[in-house]
Amino acid sequence: MVFSASNFLFFFLPIALSVALFAKPSAFRPSLLVLSLVFYYWSSDTYVIILVADVVVAYLGALALDVCGSTRSRNAVATSAVVILVGILVFFKYLDFIVMNVDLISGSKLPMKFTGIVLPIGISFFTFQALSYLIDVHRRAIPAEPNVVLFSTYFTFFPHLIAGPIVRYRDVVEDFREPKISLASFSVGATRFAHGLMKKVMIADGVAPIPDAIFAAPHDSISFISAWLAAAAYGIQLYFDFSGYSDMAIGLARMFGIRFAENFKRPYASRSITEFWRLWHISLSTWFRDYLYIPMGGSRHGRIATYRNLLIVFAVTGLWHGASWTFLCWGLFHGLFILGERVATGRWPKVLEKGWLRYVYFLPVVTFSWPLFRSTSLEQAISLWKAMGLPGAADAFSLDAVSPLATTSIIALAIGAAIYVLPGRLSFGQLLTSETIGDRLYIAGACYTVVALVVCQVVALSGGYTPFLYFQF
Structure with a gap:
């Protein structure tokens, strides 16, 4: 269910x-x-x-x-x-x-x-x-x-x-x-649930046909632009799918008077892979920090031990997501970049605080990692990576793999990409579910909840939704 x-x-x-x-x-x-x-x-x-x-x-x-x-x-x-x-x-x-x-x-x-x-x-x-x-x-x-x-x-x-x-x-x-059962708590929870439902049904499921089509295409037929589109679209799908589920879980719990901590805090607004892991799947990253990284010694025993501990943690993080070499390599990929950032931070402490790093470093790197997460084999991931590195190849900007897709997928991709790229820290969902909202926003939240539930059910009843991606983990 x-x-x-x-x-x-x-x-x-x-x-x-x-x-x-x-x-x-x-x-x-x-x-x-x-x-x-x-x-x-x-x-x-x-x-x-x-x-x-x-x-x-x-x-x-x-x-x-x-x-x-x-x-x-x-x-x-x-x-x-x-x-x-x-x-x-x-x-x-x-x-x-x-x-x-x-x-x-x-x-x-x-x-x-x-x-x-x-x-x-x-x-x-x-x-x-x-x-x-x-x-x-x-x-x-x-x-x-x-x-x-x-x-x-x-x-x-x-x-x-x-x-x-x-x-x-x-x-x-x-x-x-x-x-903590109250009408105010129930209302905040219902709006949060509806917002998560919108993220899942309207954006994640709307975007899903794009990476599905490209990843299903023959490996040697994927163009440069298609490979990058597949990686970015899957990153958008995964974020809105899983953060949408987390919003729904947090909202449901609030409706029953139970408060859960946040699990996502706009991770694509990060400037580094280190910052990304402070904002992405927070309950998992803090679990590994408290029950694996720190007990192994954390950063208390010198640089070599710290680097070793980081790589072990991210190898296990990768395997936590699935029993596959692709997940293991995905975890190590992130671990190696965090290790590199630690070295860079030690030499140039301010380098990872620059806002422009988000566009020239973080977003390209994290997007480049998603083929490992989505692919069914290392061979498929490597073929996507090869295509992503060949802008001068013949038909590099061909979009044949996604040309038959519906307009709704393109719209969902545009909305998701705007949130993916824009630098603002303001979250519409957090604004709607703020504990200190005024009467106007309270009414807006109630209206949004009703509209979101109706719209999402029309889509769902038409067969336009899929199981949550993290069910498989």
């Missing part, structure tokens, strides 16, 4: 809101827990068992940590729980990739024994939530939650369950204990 689908908007969501918001306070969390499990079962069928297993491991593991007296026993419990959680993730997400590469080296024919493993939706997101909770309890940053219903409700809460953001227990537990 996706947030932009009619069965969610007109069936599940009204029931969920009615049950959770009009139930007695004592029934709020139990009803929300049941609704979230129903949502995930509807989306993933029997794979809800994997979600429940992660809840049990995280809950019982944390309780065991709280009663362990010695450091050795605490470490043993934490290690066991982490191994179980990571083992489940590896089995469903990475085993096929591991086996295929072992087979390439050994010729063992192992892939024949590991076919048909389906990736449960959202497993990367809820596994990382479980890991952060256990690690925080192990570090004594938070106590273990004894209330199984409260913990399970937090863990399975359907707005963030299948595509994030990665919500840490310590950041939202007070809202789950005392949800």
